[in-house]
Amino acid sequence: MKLHITAVTVAAIASLALAGCSTSDTANDNAATPAAEGSFPVTVDHMYGETTVDALPERVATWGFGTTDAVLALGVVPVAIPSAEYGGGDDLMYPWVSDAIEDLGGQTPVLLDNSAYELPVEQLLATDPDVLMAPHSGLTQAEYDAVTAAGVPVVAPPEELWSTPWRDVITTTGDVLGRADEARDLVADLDRQVTDAGDQHPEFDGRSIAYVSEAADVYYLLLPTDPRVELLENLGFTTPESVTSLSNGESPFSTTVSAENISTIDADVVFTQVDTDQALQEFLNSDVSRQIPAVAKGAVAGFVGQEAGSAIGPTALSIPFFLPTLVDGLADATEVAGS
Incomplete structure (x- = not known):
């Protein structure tokens, strides 16, 4: 699979796959290596109480988004990971994960069926995990209770489902894997990569941007609290008041925008992500979309494909994978904005 980005100018507008092996196959190859700074037991507070991991886990299972990436980035191959139906390709794994x-050099993890976003408890337990890491996930109380009742410690989201910042996913994972210092160094390095990329493009500094998407004639705006918008702001862009003022309180991360209010989105650049080239052209040519001044001008960074849509969510592995493509597309759109 290849990432496809289109920076649009005015002239240019015209089922479960199990991959892996048995429990015995992964017992040694995917074992965690003790880190010098690690000390146990480790206790993690979360929305369902607290979890204590008594010893360095050798068989790590992951659930949700971003945790698999954190575990791998810290040098451990999990025994089980969620399948990636969206953006994962034929093997149901993100390319940066594979x-x-x-x-x-570890054994391929068992893919936990994520098609219904419900943890397959029996499939998970069959991999004999020492811990289930799910700090950024939709893990329910019932799922948590079922896994812990089987004697497997579970690290659940700290406060709310699907709301843990990507940096906290990495540091929490590092604490549980006995690699706390390594995890914090990793976060610092990722932040440096983003900052350096922004420094190489001073034209981003102070430019306003709106992250707009459309589905079934409904328009969505992502707000600065969303990690994807945060990443754009870390590169130097700003979110204009014309975007934040449209928030209706239905979600802390996004808001819907009616057709009659779409023209009030006043940003230098529009960022959007769609699944197909046809969908991008429909967005660009729509009479509604073109009420946004940046769309009418062609100052749009449009990313095409499920892989790109997944990659823009910042994780320990997706940031270095996607950052060069992201920056190139934003640079082209910013050039159009300034013309």
């Missing part, structure tokens, strides 16, 4: 597994 690349990391290959680089580490």
Whole structure:
């Protein structure tokens, strides 16, 4: 799979796959290596109480988004990971995940069926995990209770489902894997990568941007609290008041926008992500979309494909994978905005 980005100018507008092996196959190859700074037991507070991990976990399972990436980035191949129906390709794994597994040389993890966003408890327990890491997930109380009742410690989201910042996913994972210092160094390095990328493009500094998407004639705006918008702001862009003022309180991360209010989105650049080239052209040519001044001008960074849509969510592995493509597309759109 290849990432496809289109920076649009005015002239240019015209089922479960199990991959892996048995429990015995992964017992040694995917074992965690003790880190010098690690000390146990480790206790993690979360929305369902607290979890204590008594010893360095050797068989790590992951659930949700971003945690698999954190575990791999810290040098451990999990025994089980969620399948990636959206953006994962034929093997149901994100390319940056499969690349990391290959680089580490571990056995391919069992893919936990994520098609219904419900944890397959029996499938998970069959992999004999020492811990289930799910700090950024939709893990329910019932799922948590079922896994812990089987004697497997579970690290659940700290406060709310699907709301843990990507940096906290990494540091929490590092604490549980006995690699706290390594995890914090990793976060600092990722932040440096983003800052350096922004420094190489001073034209981003102070430019306003709106993250707009459309589905079934409904328009969505992502707000600065969303990690994807945060990443754009870390590169130097700003979110204009014309975007934040449209928030209706239905979600802390996004808001819907009616057709009659779409023209009030006043940003230098529009960022959007769609699944197909046809969907991008429909967005660009729509009479509604073109009420946004930046769309009418062609100052749009449009990313095409499920892989790109997944990659823009910042994780320990997706940031270095996607950052060069992201920056190139934003640079082209910013050039159009300034013309």
